Amino acid sequence: MIRFLALVRKELLVLFASPLAYIVLALVVLVAGLLFFDHLRAYNQILFLFQTSTMGGFESGTIPDHVNLRETVFFPVMENLGFILIGLIPMITMRVFAEERSRGTDEILLTTRLSPGQIVAGKFLVTYGFVVLAMLASFVYPAMAILQGGIGVQHLSSVFFGLSLLAISLASIGLVCSAFTSSQFMAVVASWALCFVLWDWSWLTPFLRDAESLARFVDAISIHPRYSVFAEGVVRLEDLIYFLGVCLVSYALARFALDWRRVAG
């Protein structure tokens, strides 16, 4: 435990010594803020139009049920933010393993009493902590407004939980890419590609009517539909298992990358 805590402390110091951490944190907050205020502005315009003119068969001054903070602002912001995380999170994960390899400091790590499993777990844990912190920072504006707009704390917690799980899963994929290379550029490009590919396959399922099992498979590996369920305020065991599975498989692959290096050199 002493070793593990020493590693976690070192990872935190290295992470926050880099301007990249602050840049990504600032970008997440900025993007979330811009998205939120843009949707809020659009919502106010729609409200104004419904209140002042006859639209879509509604009489002037009548606002349809689906025009509310939750449907018009909160959910679209969360959807867009989830997708934007694909661009931002690999910028943090790219350096975690690749930088150690390019600097040769991984040899220092491997010759201490830290086991490869502890090294991988420590790096994953610190990265998870950082992305959850970033999500918390990005969540403040929408949460404050939506709490006043009628959405319950329980529902809000579910959305934040889903957003955090999404960020953690994307970070896991990024960490695996970083573990297999010494080039940060390769790591970030591979992470973007992999996260993008895994984001959503549900569009493919209508074309796979004759291959039902394949359709079920591509649907099952997609990240976005799982995240959307949380956004509805529903926490399902199968989604939790999915996100946990992404983390565990990523951990195993990153661990394999460390072991493979001992074999391949």
Added chain:
Amino acid sequence: MTEPKGQEAGSPAPVQGGGARVEARGLTRRFGPLVAVDDLSLTIAPGEALGLLGANGAGKTTFIRLVTGVLLPSGGDVLVDGHSPVRAPAEVCKRLGFVAETSRIYPDLRVRSFLRFAGGARDLAGAELERAVDATIERFHLEEVAKRWVGQLSKGYQQRVSLAQGFLHDPPLMIVDEPTSGLDPLQQEEVRAVLRELRGERTLILCTHDLSEARDLTERAAVLHRGRLVAHGPTSEVLGGADSLALFRGEAE
């Protein structure tokens, strides 16, 4: 002086104090068609200071990586106090202090933080860790730079920090890879002075291609050429010939 390939090379020097025993038996490492270490057998006695010599690409760093467990052997075995880095890496790491080349440290950490991490990663904690860090800072004359970022230090100081992290837990086996590479003559002398002071307290494997450094700091030398051990014995004898560079060309065979 020159030993045949694959045989036990030289009798171990007498024990000079504490230290770990390192034993390589038919150690081989291949990278595809390239044989980096070829059927190498070598015993390093506890307390011995061994200079591992050879030209670039001779297999010195690969041998070190096999002893530290960073690489797995393709054949043969290496044991540190009877423990294999493949089967019992924790036992080997417990006995090991490893000092890599200058650039292989964390530039984003302050010296004291880096040493705290190095100690913590070797199971030192609390007051014991602080004592070890303080003692190491004093021993390696790092007081002036203890609060500075490692990346801002001169190469000489960086190498002292690198040596300090390796010695922090007082290991019985110290492996130092080209400690003066890239340093100016003054910095080289500083680092050599530190190594001279520490010599004899533990087993030391000094990987270098600087012959004067090997003469100065080690009592035995092993010369590698294309992964094979071409000479092993007292440093004065191995490097005492008229053309010691011939060993680097593998001509002693």
